[in-house]
Amino acid sequence: MEQVLRPIYQERASQANTLGVILVEKNNERSNVTDTFDTILLIIVKEAIQPVFTKHYSYDDHKVALHTITEEQIRKWLLIGSNKKVVDWIFFGRVLFDRNEFFHKLKIELQEFPFNGRKIKIGIQFSKLIRRYLEGKEYFEKGHYLDAYSHVVDSLHYLGRLSIINSGLYPEVTVWAQVKKIEPAIYKLYEELVTSNESLEKRLELLFLASEFLIHSRTDDGARHILEVMQTKEFWTIQELHDHHELKNYSVDLEVFIEYLVGKGYILAELDISKSEAVFHRHYKVNLAMLEKIRGN
Template sequence: MRPDDCIQSYLQTLQKRMDVVAVLMLPDPDMLIPSREGLFMLAVVNHPQAECVTRRLRVAGRMIVEQQISNWKLEQGILRGLDERLVTIIQKADVIWEKRAGYVTQIKQRLSRLPEELQKKFICIEYSRLLRYFCETKECLQRGIKLDAYHAMIMSLHSWARCIVYEAGRQPEAALWAQVKLLDPSVYKLYEELSVSAEALDKRIELLVLAIEFWMSSAMKESVRFIIELMEKKEGPWRLAELMNHPEILHSQIELPLLLEKMLQRSLIREVALYVEELGCEELCFILSE
């Protein structure tokens, strides 16, 4: 895909900038950038930025939306996870120019292959979210709050869908359910039945509760592998606060207390009591089951 002749001068200006290492253009039109009037350009720059910088420009009468992202942020995203929309943009965008041949191709390849440690962590995050929303679904059903149960079930399915994508070693894209349809058609079918079936809403939700409960039970040990391997790094029991403040967990959004409770129920871990002298009582801690 080639840009219009009228914006060649704009591209030449970008190429002359010392900080620009690549320029990508998203095919037009595209649902990722709804209701836009012109072209969407992504400029990769070689200086750190806390957030992506976006500008709306008019060049020779043509509207251009220019978004800048630092190569530092891309590298961090490859290692720690990148926004789903941005991953999809990079994967779909055409390379207009790059300072080093093959740079963008390498970035795309690295984004398409999730590192094993990151894969375990993301699966654990989504599994814990699934557990939280699943509990909310059951509680709302018991209280007869059908629409809230439906909302919680939708959120449960989205977390399940992300688990499926991560298990395949891939990054979720903006069109998440299109990915899941290819990776696991049976889960896609469950989502479809919840959304469009003519059956009573509570019956649809109850059917999915059974399906999710079965999957969560069978997939639990592998889904919490990240927590198990973290706990293996220390001999002896872990305090809850110690686990929650661990650098690998602190900002991860893992629903840790709920997850640990479920791991206790499945005997993956067990409780041990440690006497706390200043409190005059015992603190319940966690240790891996042998």
């Protein structure tokens, strides 16, 4: 297959803008990684008008997907965790072209997982966990058990991903296989949720209790990144928080996360006079005592 595709990727490899080319072939163990295609060609470029550009090819009875992706987009996916297959492609794909050892250096970076990168990734995953947990609990209290079940499964998934990240690894596509080795307690909760003979209501009740404890025990780590960003100035408006280049990655979960941390005392909400005597601006600042506690742990 590589020989057949060589004219396609060699043309791109010759361009100065191309950083590297990886070939990923479907096999029985990791067939889900290639999105039903027989082969994936991943081409990373320095910059492009479109951050992601995809073409499909056929050869005999083989299907091939070619993805040309900017370095900035790849790094964003790796940070946010919104395209988990990319990690597998980088780790398990065959490098066909590697300008200035781009892929070699990226793999080392992923394996070492710099501490600051972990802090940001933990914060983002924790904010997603909080949203799913709070929404699921609301569904449960209203008696919408199937919707609550869906949210609890997602919550456990984020808890599992957090345990993997805390261990210094990147979550792969087969995240539960990783969780089973790294944090069996979370895996056991997931197993009980999907296999228990208890009623759905009872399973959810127990899982919400267990999840609440697990979330509480991880709040210091989950809050660390956003608090360290916020300590750089005394007060923040919500729009200033949305506009910050690192906090933008929290996306739609940012406001729910901030309100959760206000409720837990990690962030303080301050009122300021507005044009109306009856309405006040709401500004936010770090509870420095909580930040010191986190740093001391």
